[in-house]
Structure formats: structure tokens, C-alpha cells
Amino acid sequence: MNGGTERTKRTAEPSTAENPWPVRTVARKIADWIHRLGAVWVEGQITQISARPGTQTSFLTLRDPAADVSMTVTCAARLVRDCDPPLRDGARVVVHAKPTFFLNRGTLSLRANEIRPVGIGELLARIERLRRLLAAEGLFAQERKRKLPFLPRGVGLITGRASAAEHDVLVNAQARWPAVAFRVVNTAVQGAAAVPQIVRALSTLDADPEIDVIVIARGGGSVEDLLPFSDETLCRAVAAAGTPVVSAIGHEPDSPLLDHVADLRCSTPTDAGKRVVPDVREETARVHQLRDRARRALHGWVDTQCRLLEQLRSRPSLAEPLEPIERRAADVQTQLERARRAILAAVGNEQAALAAARARLNALGPSATLARGYAVVQYHDEQGNLAVLRSVSQVAEGTPLRVRVADGAIRAIAGAQEE
Incomplete structure (x- = not known):
């Protein structure tokens, strides 16, 4: 009694290096945890069926279709024999099973009591x-x-x-x-x-x-x-x-x-x-076709440019490049002569007009009168400016005078007045 109580106390305490659990205790605890899960519905694909004649138990391997995970399933042999359609590798099934942990082997498997093949309609x-x-x-x-x-x-x-x-x-x-x-x-x-x-x-x-x-x-x-x-x-x-x-x-x-x-x-x-x-043949043919099109396009472009060059060379400006210059030079010379004649004519007309104006000016100006023997007498007014003497009453005897004649001017002194 005391030994059993001691073992129960040891397994109730956390395991340590000084107080380890026996293998049987760990296996029993794992079995207890798994058994508490209860029955579950599991879906997977069958990868292996072991149903030997004369045996009461069949073994299946159920694999997850999307992951590398599989579990062993044990069931009554009749469940495998009674399936319609018959079970085969790769078949998708739904299994109602209870997880079971075998203490002696330390393995986990599912104990199935119902197997339902997933039909085509459901898939x-x-x-x-x-x-x-x-x-x-x-x-x-x-x-x-x-x-x-x-x-x-x-x-x-x-x-x-x-x-x-x-x-x-x-x-x-x-x-x-x-x-x-x-x-x-x-x-x-x-x-x-x-x-x-x-x-x-x-x-x-x-x-x-x-x-x-x-x-x-x-x-x-x-x-x-x-x-x-x-x-x-x-x-x-x-x-x-x-x-x-x-x-x-x-x-x-x-x-x-x-x-x-x-x-x-x-x-x-x-x-x-x-x-x-x-397709290498199609692509090779396409390359040849594109190369031929490029060759034709290049030849066409070269021919067009050659014709354009011939047209440019045949134009007068390129065939005789000096002729327009010479023609323009003749035009410039003609215009220069016309301008020279126009300038000379304008200068002649202006010279004639100037001579006529000079003649009229000489005829109307005092120089012509002075040339006929007249003189212009000037005196200094009160402001000291020269003024033309128009009356003897404007100056007194002894007043300095300036007498301008045709070819110059002389100084004089006003004398006594005469009746």
C-alpha cells in the first residue's frame, strides 16, 4: 500500500532528472490524453490495404492528400469487404474512428467502426x-x-x-x-x-x-x-x-x-x-522573309535616294552654279549704273537750283548794291552794338563810324553836319 502510494505521488509530481517518469508512466499518460479525444471523422486517401482472408481485422494506411502525413487504421474485416464500391489504393474515404495508443508498442492508430467511400458526385x-x-x-x-x-x-x-x-x-x-x-x-x-x-x-x-x-x-x-x-x-x-x-x-x-x-x-x-x-522551321522562314523584306525595303530606299540625288544634280542651281551669280552680278551692275545716273542727275538739278538761288540772292542782297558804289555806315548804339546809321541825328560830331563798302570796311569819325 505504501509502495503504490509512493508511485502515485512520484507520477503526480513533475518529472526531473532526479525524479524521472518510467516509460510505462509516459505511455499511460499519452494514452489517457489520446483516449480523451474521443471518436472523430477523418478524411483521407487509402494508400495500403491489408485484408488477409480468414482474419477478423484489416489494416489500412490513410494518407492526407495534401501533405506527407499518414496514419494506420484498424477495423473489422467486414467493413472492408462490405464497402461498395470496393476499396482500392488511392480511393478517397471518410472514416469514423477512435484514436488508440498501444502501450506495448508505443504506436498510435485509428480504430474505425465505419468507412464511407467518397463517391464521384461528392468529389x-x-x-x-x-x-x-x-x-x-x-x-x-x-x-x-x-x-x-x-x-x-x-x-x-x-x-x-x-x-x-x-x-x-x-x-x-x-x-x-x-x-x-x-x-x-x-x-x-x-x-x-x-x-x-x-x-x-x-x-x-x-x-x-x-x-x-x-x-x-x-x-x-x-x-x-x-x-x-x-x-x-x-x-x-x-x-x-x-x-x-x-x-x-x-x-x-x-x-x-x-x-x-x-x-x-x-x-x-x-x-x-x-x-x-x-518552331525552328517557322522562325527560320520568318527570318528569311523579314530579311527579304528588309533587303527590298533597303534597295527601294537607296533607289529613291539616288533618283532624288539625280533630280538635285539636274537642277540649274547645281548644274551651273555660277550662272545665277553671274546673272545677279549683271543685275547688280545695271542697278549701279542706274543709281549713278540718278545720283548725277539729282546732283546736277540741285546745283542748278543752287546757282539760281545764289543769283537771286545776289540780286536781292546788299552786296550787289555795294558793288554799284554804295556804302553802309554803322555806329555803336547805347548798348555798344553796331547799328546802321539812318539819320545824321543819330550821331554827334566825333562819333566813331564803320563804313562798309563792296570790298571791305573802313573806320571814320563823324564830322560837322552840313546843310
Whole structure:
């Protein structure tokens, strides 16, 4: 009694280096915590079924379709046998199970008491709900889709190993452009492992600076086979990729959600091989055509310029460049002569007018009168200015006078007045 009480007390206390818990105690505590969870509904994909004839228990491996996580499921064998349609690897199911921790092995599994296969109708309904959600978030919008490079340095290809899709993409792309460089990453393209492997391959190729476009290719298949390409995780990873992504899934009628998220949707892998690279023959023919057009355009331009030069050379100003100068020089000389004659005529007329004015001035001026023997007598007035003597009463005897005659002037003194 005292020993049991002591053990209970030890396990109730926190574990320390001095007071560690036994393995059984840790396992029991983990089992207690897990058992308190109760029964849960779990959805996943079956990756392995072990149902041996004659046994009462079957074992399943249930995998998360979008992550690398799986759990073991145990159930009565009849649950597996009674499923309609029969369970197979890759099937999507919903399981009602209770988490169970086995103390002896230290393992965790789910003990199922009900298994419900997810039918095609339910899968299509879920895909449609996801389609509306992604469309509302703008992941299908045309404006976010990027244009593929004209000639990529490298093309990443995600597809199944040795698949017809891989062959179709490589053969058609290399037939169009033999120098195209591919980096092929083989992954699962159906089943529970497909989405995690494709997402990892997409991340690897997106981080490669030599890869300019990524192709995700798969051949046709049933709705269940193509389910990974309508997975939300994969669609969001493609939308977040920095490298343009091409979707080439199935045949023309197949349309998983990846087709709407990708930057380019190709109807088949063969079509993808033709769309990611140009046709070397077409481009060579286009180069030859453009070169011929350039040659014709250049020849036409040269011919036009030659004709223009001939026209310029044939113009009189270039054919006889001195003739206009000589003609203008003659015109200038003529104008100079006309100007000289006009100036001489104007000067002659003005000289004649000046002579006539001089003659009239001489006739009317005092000089002519003085030349006939007259004289002009001047005296100094009260202000000291010279004034013309007009009367003998203006001066007294002895007043200095200035007598101007035709050829000069003399000084005189006024004498006595005469009657």
C-alpha cells in the first residue's frame, strides 16, 4: 500500500532528472490524453490495404492528400469487404474512428467502426465548391496570368516516370526546337503521394534560375485519377509560383482546377510540347522573309535616294552654279549704273537750283548794291552794338563810324553836319 502510494505521488509530481517518469508512466499518460479525444471523422486517401482472408481485422494506411502525413487504421474485416464500391489504393474515404495508443508498442492508430467511400458526385461537388472559392479569390483571373517567354532558356517538366505524357512533351518540343533544354522531375501523378511530390517538384523548379517555364503534364484518366490536379494545395502553389506554369492534363474534355490556375492551359501534353517553344522551321522562314523584306525595303530606299540625288544634280542651281551669280552680278551692275545716273542727275538739278538761288540772292542782297558804289555806315548804339546809321541825328560830331563798302570796311569819325 505504501509502495503504490509512493508511485502515485512520484507520477503526480513533475518529472526531473532526479525524479524521472518510467516509460510505462509516459505511455499511460499519452494514452489517457489520446483516449480523451474521443471518436472523430477523418478524411483521407487509402494508400495500403491489408485484408488477409480468414482474419477478423484489416489494416489500412490513410494518407492526407495534401501533405506527407499518414496514419494506420484498424477495423473489422467486414467493413472492408462490405464497402461498395470496393476499396482500392488511392480511393478517397471518410472514416469514423477512435484514436488508440498501444502501450506495448508505443504506436498510435485509428480504430474505425465505419468507412464511407467518397463517391464521384461528392468529389465533383467538392471540386465545384473549391472552383467557386478560388475564382472568388481571383486565382482564375486573366490579368494575373503571365505570358510565356518566346524562347525559354530551360523548361521544367513535372510528369510521371517513363509516361506517355513525358514522351509527348519532349518529342514534340525537341522536334520544334532541337536545342531546347529540359529538366524533368518525375513524380506520382495519381494517388495520395501525387500532390506532395508535385508541390515539391514545383518548388524545386521554381527556385532554379535557368528554368523559364514549368510544364505539369499527365495523360488522361478518370475523375479519381485526376483528383490531385484539382487539389487546393497544388492550385495555390501554382498560383504563388514565380515562374509561368503550363497545365497539360489529360485530353481535351478533361479540365481539372489546375487548368484554370495555370498561366497557360494546353489540351494535351502534345499541345504543351508545341506551345512552350517556337518552331525552328517557322522562325527560320520568318527570318528569311523579314530579311527579304528588309533587303527590298533597303534597295527601294537607296533607289529613291539616288533618283532624288539625280533630280538635285539636274537642277540649274547645281548644274551651273555660277550662272545665277553671274546673272545677279549683271543685275547688280545695271542697278549701279542706274543709281549713278540718278545720283548725277539729282546732283546736277540741285546745283542748278543752287546757282539760281545764289543769283537771286545776289540780286536781292546788299552786296550787289555795294558793288554799284554804295556804302553802309554803322555806329555803336547805347548798348555798344553796331547799328546802321539812318539819320545824321543819330550821331554827334566825333562819333566813331564803320563804313562798309563792296570790298571791305573802313573806320571814320563823324564830322560837322552840313546843310
